[in-house]
Amino acid sequence: MSGIPTGPDGGADARPLVIRNLRKEYRAGAPVLSDISLTIASKGITAIVGPSGTGKSTLIRCINRLVDPTAGEILFDGQDLARLRGRELRAARRHIGMVFQEYNLVERLSVIENVLCGRLGYLPTWRAWLRRFPATEIERAFQLLDRVGLNGFATERADRLSGGQRQRVGVARALMQEPRLILADEPTSSLDPKTSVEIMELIAVEAGARNIPVIVNIHNVNLARRFADRIVGMRNGRIVFDGPPERLAESHLLEIYGGEGWLE
Amino acid sequence: MAGVAASEHPPHPSPREGEGGRRRAFPPNWRARLAFAALALYALYAAQSLDFTWSRFVQGFDQGGRFLARMFPPNTAPDKLHLLVDGMMESLQIAVLATAVGIALSLPLGVAAARNLAPAPLAWSARALIVLFRSFHPVIVAILFVKAVGFGALAGVLALIVASLGFLSKLLAEALEEISMRQLEAVRATGAPFLSVLVFGVLPQVLPRHIGFCAYQLDSNLRNSALVGLVGGGGIGATLFTAFQRFDYDFVLTIVLAIIAVVMLGEMLSVCTRRLFQ
Numbered sequence: 001m002s003g004i005p006t007g008p009d010g011g012a013d014a015r016p017l018v019i020r021n022l023r024k025e026y027r028a029g030a031p032v033l034s035d036i037s038l039t040i041a042s043k044g045i046t047a048i049v050g051p052s053g054t055g056k057s058t059l060i061r062c063i064n065r066l067v068d069p070t071a072g073e074i075l076f077d078g079q080d081l082a083r084l085r086g087r088e089l090r091a092a093r094r095h096i097g098m099v100f101q102e103y104n105l106v107e108r109l110s111v112i113e114n115v116l117c118g119r120l121g122y123l124p125t126w127r128a129w130l131r132r133f134p135a136t137e138i139e140r141a142f143q144l145l146d147r148v149g150l151n152g153f154a155t156e157r158a159d160r161l162s163g164g165q166r167q168r169v170g171v172a173r174a175l176m177q178e179p180r181l182i183l184a185d186e187p188t189s190s191l192d193p194k195t196s197v198e199i200m201e202l203i204a205v206e207a208g209a210r211n212i213p214v215i216v217n218i219h220n221v222n223l224a225r226r227f228a229d230r231i232v233g234m235r236n237g238r239i240v241f242d243g244p245p246e247r248l249a250e251s252h253l254l255e256i257y258g259g260e261g262w263l264e
Numbered sequence: 265m266a267g268v269a270a271s272e273h274p275p276h277p278s279p280r281e282g283e284g285g286r287r288r289a290f291p292p293n294w295r296a297r298l299a300f301a302a303l304a305l306y307a308l309y310a311a312q313s314l315d316f317t318w319s320r321f322v323q324g325f326d327q328g329g330r331f332l333a334r335m336f337p338p339n340t341a342p343d344k345l346h347l348l349v350d351g352m353m354e355s356l357q358i359a360v361l362a363t364a365v366g367i368a369l370s371l372p373l374g375v376a377a378a379r380n381l382a383p384a385p386l387a388w389s390a391r392a393l394i395v396l397f398r399s400f401h402p403v404i405v406a407i408l409f410v411k412a413v414g415f416g417a418l419a420g421v422l423a424l425i426v427a428s429l430g431f432l433s434k435l436l437a438e439a440l441e442e443i444s445m446r447q448l449e450a451v452r453a454t455g456a457p458f459l460s461v462l463v464f465g466v467l468p469q470v471l472p473r474h475i476g477f478c479a480y481q482l483d484s485n486l487r488n489s490a491l492v493g494l495v496g497g498g499g500i501g502a503t504l505f506t507a508f509q510r511f512d513y514d515f516v517l518t519i520v521l522a523i524i525a526v527v528m529l530g531e532m533l534s535v536c537t538r539r540l541f542q
Binding site for chain 2: 059062066090091092093094095096097098100102104105106107108113116117118120121123125126133170173177
């Protein structure tokens with residue numbers, strides 16, 4: 001249960017995440033997700049593409065239970081995440097890192113405090129309050145900041161950073177958890193094209209080096225093609241395409257997004 | 265007639281025509297006029313039924329003048345100053361103690377009353393409790409506590425704790441309901457326990473504002489500690505009350521001046537604190 005990835009065969013199960021018949025209705029009878037089944041391999045990037053409002057975000061949030069699914073199973077580490085509650089749920093969340101569209105840093109905390117948020121699941125509250133993190137974790141937080149290119153920013157307040165820098169902190173926070181799975185919900189949608197590529201590259205390199213599988217929601221089909229090992233296309237709460245990026249043809253995009261004008 | 269006048273300006277059809285076809289930029293608000301007239305009439309009726317007369321007012325001026333004359337010069341005899349300092353120190357202690365306990369208790373009550381953090385039944389009961397604390401003026405609460413625990417500083421402290429708790433929890437709950445849930449969501453997604461989410465995700469967002477409220481409450485408790493003393497809650501208010509009863513009007517003036525000085529100091533302190541934590 002240490003959560004430290006130990007090489008190519010780190011996970012005992014070659015399929016760390018299995019979603020079966022997942023269904024989510026915010027209002028009864030109007031499913032946002034209907035009958036989603038998906039198996040995520042133990043490494044590599046899976047990109048979920050699809051129009052806004054098609055349930056991509058809901059799907060990702062069901063996995064770490066920021067959203068409660070209506071029905072279905074989410075098997076991870078031999079547990080059904082959909083049924084966990086309280087302490088067990090928090091213990092499972094510690095192993096799932098998340099990167100958000102709006103970065104979701106705590107604005108008034110320093111950069112390093114935001115990164116160390118990734119360890120809060122392992123620390124009693126009084127130690128968190130007094131900022132008494134183990135020295136090894138503080139050291140690792142500094143190293144992660146170096147890795148994401150924020151050397152020297154540790155004690156800056158998070159609200160002083162630019163969008164790209166904030167998302168780098170967001171990635172470092174997720175990595176700080178030593179996760180077995182990273183969820184990224186539109187991590188580049190608030191960034192300019194160049195920064196978007198840099199952030200995707202950062203996620204791909206760091207997750208790849210640690211053999212952490214990544215599920216990323218992404219609007220930008222080109223970015224998805226460039227970085228993903230597998231693309232899942234969604235429309236109206238259902239999966240309508242699942243395969244390697246090479247197989248994603250224009251006809252599929254038409255099916256996923258509908259219309260034609262935007263392709264020209 | 266109006267229709268004929270309007271037809272002279274066919275390109276500008278106006279929604280409402282006054283007499284002579286002039287368009288009115290400021291149509292009269294008859295409802296507001298009626299309300300003001302009713303308010304004025306009621307004020308006249310109230311004044312008449314409460315027996316406000318000009319002669320009584322003038323007579324009061326006269327007496328007030330004599331009263332003021334007896335106050336000057338303020339009494340600065342050493343024994344009186346000793347009483348003054350004793351009373352003032354007690355008031356200060358009452359205010360600081362009530363503020364400290366009020367702040368400590370307002371944190372859990374404020375969180376419990378925030379509808380985005382607490383489950384609905386808890387939030388509504390906490391809100392009901394806050395409304396209860398806020399529904400009476402500290403002086404009335406002090407009278408109740410004087411009956412309950414007897415004369416002295418304890419009653420004053422308890423009364424001001426209730427007042428602080430009502431004010432601080434309400435404002436804290438409102439501040440909490442305005443926080444960014446995104447920041448909180450990210451901390452929760454790391455598997456942090458609820459209290460750690462509060463410490464890392466919520467507290468940083470509300471702390472500067474809450475410190476401002478607390479500084480204001482200290483300032484307000486300094487003022488009110490004199491007030492609760494008047495009804496038996498100890499402190500400088502008790503000294504003031506005794507001086508009144510003994511017709512020591514010159515000492516009354518000394519006390520009043522001292523209270524004004526302390527309140528101004530408190531105000532300055534409160535402003536400085538708030539500036540420090542901006």
